Structure formats: structure tokens, C-alpha cells
Amino acid sequence: MPIGDFQLPAPPQARRIVVAMSGGVDSSVVAALAAQTGAETIGVTLQLYDHGEATGRAGSCCAGRDIRDARAVCDRLGIAHYVFDHESSFRTQVIDDFADEYLAGRTPIPCVQCNMGPKFTDLFRLARDLGADCLATGHYVRRVEGPAGAELHRAIDPARDQSYFLFATTQEQLDYLRFPLGGLPKAEVRALAEAFGLTVAAKPDSQDICFVPDGDYASLVRKLRPDAVDGGEIVDLAGRVLGRHAGIIHYTVGQRRGLEIGGQAEPLYVVRLEPHTKRVVVGPKAALAVASARIERVNWIGGAHTGPLTVKVRSLARPVPARFDGATVAFEAPEYGVAPGQAAALYDGDRVLGGGWITATEPAAAMLAA
Missing domain, CATH: 3.40.50.620 (HUPs)
Known part of the structure; x- marks a missing residue:
């Protein structure tokens, strides 16, 4: 344009x-x-x-x-x-x-x-x-007039592209918006x-x-939700207690810093958070590998899509090859840093197809073993 x-x-x-x-x-x-x-x-x-x-x-x-x-x-x-x-x-x-x-x-x-x-x-x-x-x-995205109406495309400059944040744009909104x-x-x-x-x-x-x-997310959450300061255990994948934490609000999946656990054979990362038990589960980097992710509240822009596509699960990540059956994104290769609460934006080349919210992930142990 x-x-x-x-x-x-x-x-x-x-x-x-x-x-x-x-x-x-x-x-x-x-x-x-x-x-x-x-x-x-x-x-x-x-x-x-x-x-x-x-x-x-x-x-x-x-x-x-x-x-x-x-x-x-x-x-x-x-x-x-x-x-x-x-x-x-x-x-x-x-x-x-x-x-x-x-x-x-x-x-x-x-x-x-x-x-x-x-x-x-x-x-x-x-x-x-x-x-x-x-x-x-x-916003750094492009609105392109396609054969079936307005389409949402990635920005020309990949370093500035903001399409990941706009996957939930509706077709009605896109018809009216300009970028x-x-x-x-x-x-x-x-x-x-x-x-x-x-x-x-x-x-x-x-x-x-x-x-x-x-960028102090924990302070804001603590102010809004005072009970968020409840501490708990830091455990490994087998449930063995390795230490304690001052509240799960201080951690996100994939985090390495701030665990303060020494004497381990290899670096440990946050693998998952258990709010009901107040446990932070940690493990080696390989434990972060994900084979698939279930997504809900899916938004399609310009109609549903079948067949191969690419997916972004973080704003700064590159789109990776995957398949989507309407409920589950299956990655062609193990993907790291995927966590419930994040979004999965779906692409066909530069075109944004839509996306949804990640609610659960499946470990990639079998993929790594193969």
C-alpha cells in the first residue's frame, strides 16, 4: 500500500x-x-x-x-x-x-x-x-484486499511485526481498520x-x-491480589523437594533465573506451575519441549483453513511449521517456551489466519526419543 x-x-x-x-x-x-x-x-x-x-x-x-x-x-x-x-x-x-x-x-x-x-x-x-x-x-501489520475481502498480513519489517497481538481481530473489525x-x-x-x-x-x-x-509484574499482582504472596515448594519432575519459593507469581514457564537452587548436574528451568498445590515444578531444558498445544476461543479471519500452516506462540518467535485440526496445534518439531495462557497465532505464509488461547500442552518426550 x-x-x-x-x-x-x-x-x-x-x-x-x-x-x-x-x-x-x-x-x-x-x-x-x-x-x-x-x-x-x-x-x-x-x-x-x-x-x-x-x-x-x-x-x-x-x-x-x-x-x-x-x-x-x-x-x-x-x-x-x-x-x-x-x-x-x-x-x-x-x-x-x-x-x-x-x-x-x-x-x-x-x-x-x-x-x-x-x-x-x-x-x-x-x-x-x-x-x-x-x-x-x-500497528505494524498490513491490510491486504484479497479475493474474498480484507486480509491481515505480517508487516514488511519482521523486527517490527505486531501481527501476533492482532490474531483476535474479527473480520468486521478488519474491514473497517487501516494500518x-x-x-x-x-x-x-x-x-x-x-x-x-x-x-x-x-x-x-x-x-x-x-x-x-x-516490568515488576509480581508487585502489581501482589497489590491487586494480596493472597498471591503465599509461598510453596520447588520440586523436580519426580516430586522431590529442592527448595521453596515466595509465590508462583514470581515465575513463568521457561524461566531459569531466580530459582536459587544449587548443586544440580545441569541448569533447571520452570517446567510448569501448580497453583492449587502452590508448587513450582522444575526440570532440565529438554523437559520444556512441547509436541502439541490445545487452544480454545479460536478466531478465524477470512474463513477456516485446513492443511499445513505456521504458528507463533510468542511475539518474538519465528513462525514454525505445524498442523491444526481445529482444537490442537501439532508442531512438526519440538517447540520450547509454550505455556498455558499464551496465544497461538496461525499463519499461511504472511497472512494471519487467526489463532486462539493455549490451555494445555503435550510434552515432546516421544518426539525427542525418535
Whole structure:
């Protein structure tokens, strides 16, 4: 898609584009590109969780400073800017879910929950209410018009691709959404920001989860769920007690650091978490190998798919060959770092087919033995 092409019928002057603005460089450039088309452009920011104001830490999405930055960009571009308070729904749909997932021994992905809730569902409704022809965001993915309608594709720059976080996008949402940055590298986006004279051109990218100060997930969960501090045993695969821990919220599957267990023949990793017994089960790296994963709440974009495909089980992982029967993803080779609570995004080449939530895994002992 050419730069500035929002895939809308001509003439652009008769169109209205709503841009989801977080106050960062990406969404700011999208707003500038939208305004450049001649379409009426409206910037919308959801106030979700203002920990940036409380901690004085820059780079946190939708915090007070970010709202001011978004407003300054809109003033520079001469477009309207609206802020909507969605802290209550964000707390219920994203933050509380995050805490509960950790307590249940699962590995949550709040960015997907946020896209499924406030960022797309709520913004989608707001954009419709404002009479917009489309809702544009700064995500690094591509919307491609296929033979059967709009398709979601990975970004051109694999280092920036955010398609893993958007697997739950519905077809109705995709028909309405636009992603102008999916064909651009980050360096070019920053260059565009400078060319447009935007003050956020050099603003650092957001780091960590927006509502977790300094990446300290355990502190947030402990604050929201005081009973999360209950300690328990660290055991090996045979159930032998090797030590104790101060709460399973401090651990995730695949973690090696922080176990503080010495005298072992080989490094130990967290293999699984048992919230009911409050046990952290550890083992060698080979014990992390997974043959298959069961997924639920599957979302398909553009219809179901049969046959070979590729799967991502972590945002930074490369898609790996697998098969999917509608309930279970079977990996062609043992896959590591797969845990309940994570998402499995399904691909056909660069096209995102959809995905679902991992609820259980099957060890790959037989695959490794073969």
C-alpha cells in the first residue's frame, strides 16, 4: 500500500478518518498521513491507565504525558483531538484479567486483551459514532484486499511485526481498520515524523506492559491480589523437594533465573506451575519441549483453513511449521517456551489466519526419543 493510501474510495476530501493516538511516534505519523490525504481527520486517545503520571516514567502508553503529546501533534496538524476515559473498562478487561491469569499459573498477554477490548472494540464504536469511514492505527501489520475481502498480513519489517497481538481481530473489525505503517521500516517512520515537524519524532518506543511499572509484574499482582504472596515448594519432575519459593507469581514457564537452587548436574528451568498445590515444578531444558498445544476461543479471519500452516506462540518467535485440526496445534518439531495462557497465532505464509488461547500442552518426550 503506497504511503498515505488509506484504501478509501475517492475523493479523499469527502472522507473522514479517525486515528487511534497513543502519543507515540507511530500513531502520530498515521495522523499526519491521514491529514495529508485531505480527508477530515480526528485523533482519538483512550485514557486507560495513568501510571506515567504517578511514576514519572516516560514511554508508557496512554499515560498523562502521552495524552499531552497526542494533543500537541493534533494541534500541529490542525485536526481535532478527543480523549475518552476508559480506565474502568481497562481495569476490568485487562488489568484484573492479568492478575487472575498469573494467580492461575498461566502466562497472560495483556496486549492482546487490550486489542480485543478497549483498543478495537471501544475505539471501533467511537469511530462509528463519529461517522468515520475507517479507523487507522499505528500497528505494524498490513491490510491486504484479497479475493474474498480484507486480509491481515505480517508487516514488511519482521523486527517490527505486531501481527501476533492482532490474531483476535474479527473480520468486521478488519474491514473497517487501516494500518498505514505495515509496509514501512521504523527508521522511515521516524524520518516522516521529522519531515512533518512532529515533536515526538525522537520519542522512545514504549517498553514493557504499559500498566506495570519497571516490568515488576509480581508487585502489581501482589497489590491487586494480596493472597498471591503465599509461598510453596520447588520440586523436580519426580516430586522431590529442592527448595521453596515466595509465590508462583514470581515465575513463568521457561524461566531459569531466580530459582536459587544449587548443586544440580545441569541448569533447571520452570517446567510448569501448580497453583492449587502452590508448587513450582522444575526440570532440565529438554523437559520444556512441547509436541502439541490445545487452544480454545479460536478466531478465524477470512474463513477456516485446513492443511499445513505456521504458528507463533510468542511475539518474538519465528513462525514454525505445524498442523491444526481445529482444537490442537501439532508442531512438526519440538517447540520450547509454550505455556498455558499464551496465544497461538496461525499463519499461511504472511497472512494471519487467526489463532486462539493455549490451555494445555503435550510434552515432546516421544518426539525427542525418535
